[in-house]
Amino acid sequence: MQAAAQATVTPLQYVRSAASAVTLPALCSTCHLKDLCLPCGLAGVDVERLDSIMFSRRRVKAGQALYREGDAFSFIYAVRSGTFKSSLTLKDGRDQATGFHMAGEVMGLDGLAHGSHASCATALEDAEVCAIPYAGLNQASAGNAALQEAVSRLMSREIVREHGLMMLLGSMNAEQRLAAFLLNISQRMKARGYSATEFHLRMSRADIGSHLGMKLETVSRTFSAFQQQGLLEVDKRHIRIVDAAALARVLDAPAH
């Protein structure tokens, strides 16, 4: 068994049917993701404060966009289940993935800057999110320093995360990029209670390439190289990390 939903489950029923928007109430205090998600680090009382905000849950079908570049910003979104890709559209129409998001991770913070989303979020499999009204969040955190700090810390973490990605894009070769990517996924899977050594990637080679700044052919070749070196076992999107230590050592290499 692995990761999130689908793929494992009855593959055929990716109904393209009715859209998303269902307004089920959702409470942070009883959510099993609370230690990973927005409430992370908050005391019980403060988490209850979050409950006062009217969240709604929203279902997003595989391939559908949760929001697009330019959409008015009024919500931030926490992933409940499924996986998302955040991406920017380049001048020539291609797009670049700025990140992949798993359960408990928060998306959409870039929208605050100019009041409209600067990136696009697409579900890579059937997914569900909490839509958190930003205005409500602001209001709730106005009188609560801990909550306000939690939101700020969330944004700061996003900045730090992007630092890491800039480092990857600016200074690593193809093997290092892929190794860093896999180790990052591995760690996040583990934090969610899944196996750190065996998992199913939710994104295509092209998505990975657009995220890591390389072509899909290069991604594929690098997977093959890792397999040949005995670091991985790769079967399409199924990955088994055979030698995690060696994979980590790829990052220490003299570089470029």
Added chain:
Amino acid sequence: MQAAAQATVTPLQYVRSAASAVTLPALCSTCHLKDLCLPCGLAGVDVERLDSIMFSRRRVKAGQALYREGDAFSFIYAVRSGTFKSSLTLKDGRDQATGFHMAGEVMGLDGLAHGSHASCATALEDAEVCAIPYAGLNQASAGNAALQEAVSRLMSREIVREHGLMMLLGSMNAEQRLAAFLLNISQRMKARGYSATEFHLRMSRADIGSHLGMKLETVSRTFSAFQQQGLLEVDKRHIRIVDAAALARVLDAPAH
């Protein structure tokens, strides 16, 4: 001595002397940078609220670090004068510049994530900053939604800025990277009342390279190429943009 330092100023007196820290009071409401800086977009009343925070001005000599990776986070810094480089240290000891900061720009927001700075800020020339105690800022914004939003927006802008850089690093070739960099500097110079077409770069070729994910030789070659194509006039760090439109068109090129 090393790297940066002096160069601009009386070279020999890079006194290792008494450090920076001078505590001159500084007020946002009377600052000539207020439309570029933290108070940007705030109404007069709200700006006065900022005055209540005890800022201190701090001088930083060329080549000195304002803060380093791992330093405890307690201030964010607004540049009053001079130019800074933010950078991350790579495993092999080299460093990658995550940004350059000019008057009115705010640095250090990455420190909030884990309570210590994730990057290092170095002055590229003698400089002066406002050191804004984060705790004080938080307190001042607790009762003031507009101020709180201004801080959040600042962080969100940083996220968006880094998006742009990721796009650059992930999808542009050397000419596009340098063109994007120069146009960005040009625009920021203009916003500060300087010429948009003629300016002096504060950073070395190596710094530019580490920022754009290319080697210093490639930076130099690309400058030469632009000069030969009639887009620029380059004399070491003095740049004159001869054909801004053509420089912008470099970015539209089919890509890689």
Added chain:
DNA sequence: CGTCTTTTTGAATACTGTCAATTTAAGTGG
């Protein structure tokens, strides 16, 4: 069972990096 998408692999090209030498500017010290 045929179509379409995704992935893999090969061969050739192109771009950027590496190594090395030179130039220029500025600082150092006799």
Added chain:
DNA sequence: CCACTTAAATTGACAGTATTCAAAAAGACG
């Protein structure tokens, strides 16, 4: 003031990595 050192920038020749173009294989889908 001039030779000496050092750092930054430029340029050339060559090497290497990743891209491009192309084709084939493997599933997924209807």
